[in-house]
Amino acid sequence: MVKIPPFLLPLLPLCLLLCFSLLHRADASGTVDGSEHWGYVQVRPRAHMFWWHYRSPHRIENDSSPWPTVLWLQGGPGGSGVGFGNFFEIGPLDNNLKLRSSTWLRKADLLFVDNPVGTGYSFVEDTGLFVTSDEEAAIDLTTLLKKLYNKHESLQKSPLYIVAESYGGKFAATVGVSVVKAVKAxxxxxxLGGVVLGDSWISPEDFVLSWGPLLLDVSRLDKNGAENSNSLAEKITVQLKKGLNRDAERTWGELEDFIASNSNNVDFYNFLQDDDSSGSITTVGSYEESFARRYSRYLSIKAASSSSSSSSGNLHDLMNGAIKEKLKIIPKNVSWGAQSDDVFDALRSDFMKPRIKEVDELLSQGVNVTIYNGQLDLICATRGTEAWVQKLKWDGLTDFTGANRKALYCDGNEAGATKGFVKSHKNLHFYWILGAGHFVPVDQPCIALKMLGDITHSPATASSH
Incomplete structure (x- = not known):
């Protein structure tokens, strides 16, 4: 037993406080200039969620129009927002650590979270701690937001916009409802400034029903192929109505395999292209098994093709090398993305469940809901998104449907090409983004940035006019 000298006893409380502070600070760090902060929140015992916050250098202090914050939620499930969203889509640097001219920091502060636990740098110490439903993921993410926001007045002054992509949209809808309840309590x-659903997997049933007709229209399936696709999609509908979610998920994998083999491997993220990663996918069900991997591979190919550097910008090497070294607080035994496949597996029973009800609840609570869709997306096709929107019970739906669309141009240049359309009524807004596939910020960065400014009412947008 260690004996403490009597003259040190009066200093013991201060020492303990300092030790506690140092232990706490070991879970968080940041840059010297305060432009970046990152850290871990233990959302449950032995379940650790990683976050990374960027303060915009373009920030404009305006009390009447406060500077917004975007919380970016990636898809998959198992896709890392800290990795993919940050370095491939909207963060300040690309995957070759070169400045991104179209970074969303031009319009907002950015908060990336590796959600759910097990994604990216987030990790669990016990495999039984992975979330098995979107609701469980929402609880964890709400816990993280409480830890970050409740003690930081600067964050509280900035309206938060939850922006999601792909399966992240299901997380956004559920956490949006959870946040509204937590704030009211x-x-x-x-x-909460709003919830933004980008090419989001809100209603899997409506998406699979859209695939056959869409691919027939663009000549990637013939009449026989479209009919067989529709038959499998209708089987999924029946399974979902019976509550057979795992069966529906397996049939979904079978449907994707069928489409791949009958369309000569159409790209599910851009139906005008071939899927370069599909050559090795040959067995039924392999599409569902490799969904998170294909998601990562596609973004890697897009990033490499659009990069000015000759480097391929391998994200796995970057995140487990230079970025992990910069962050310093990532445990040595944690490898970025190591548990991502387990995240997908744990959520299989929820994968095909719709989240239309949650979108309805957000609208009824007066939350601004924005939907945007890339014209060339297949996995979350625009016609599927339009179909689930028509299932909303929101009392403004009829007026929304009857409203006129407004054309969109990049940088307000109406002499240029049409880049999209937008329709709004009350707190529901829908953007159609032309020339973009599943990853709108990658395919159409200019109009995506303009859209973000309009959604968030960023002071930077006002000052640019």
Whole structure:
């Protein structure tokens, strides 16, 4: 037993406080200039979620129009927002650590989270701690937001926009509802600016039903192929109505395999292209097994093709090398993305469940809901998104449907090419983005940035006019 000298006893409380502070700070760090902060939140015992916050250098202080914050939620499930969203889509640097001219920091602060636990740098110490439903993921993410926001007044002043892509849209809808409840209960000090659903997997049933007709229209399936696709999609509909979610998920894998083999491997993220990663996919069910891997591979190919550097910008090497070294607080035994496949596996029973009800609840609560869709997306096809929107019970739906669309141009240049359309009524907004596939910020960065400014009412947008 260690004996403490008597003259040190009066200093013991201060020492303990300092030790506690150092232990706490070991879970968080940041840059010297305060432009970046990152850290871990233990959302449950032995379940650790990683976050990374960027303060925009373009920030404009305006009390009447506060500077917004975007919380980016990646898809998969198992896709890393800290990795993919940050370095491939909207962060300040690309995957070759070169400055990105179209970074969303031009319009907002950015908060990337590796959600759910097990994704990216987030990790669990016990495999039984992976979330098995979107609701469980929402609880964890709300816990993280409470830890970040409740003690930081600067964050509280910035309205939060939850922006999602792909399966991340299901997380956004559920966490949006959770945040509204927590704020009303006084448990979370946060101003929710809105929820933004980008090419989001909100209603799997409506998407699979859209695939056959769409691929027939663009000549990637013939009449026989479209009919067989429709037959499998209708089988999924029946399975979902019976609550056979795992069976529906297996049939979904079978349907994707059928489409791949009968379309000569159409790209599910851009139906005008071939899927370069499909050559090795030959067995039924392999599409569902490799969904998270294909998601990663596609972004890697896009990033490499659009990069000015000759480097391929391998994200796995970057995240487990230079970025891990920069962050310093990632445990040595944690490898970026090592548990991502387990995240997907744990959520299989929820994968095909719709989240239309949650979108309805957000609208009824007065939350601004924005939907945007890339014209060339197949996995979350625009016609599928339009179909699930028509299932909303929101009382403004009829007026929304009857409203006129407005054409969109990049940088407000109406003499240029049409880049998209937007329709709004009350707190529901829908953007059609032309020339983009599943990854809108990658395919159409200019119009995506303009859209973000309009959604968030960023002071930077106002000052640019």
């Amino acid at each position: 006084g448990e979370l000090k946060l101003k």
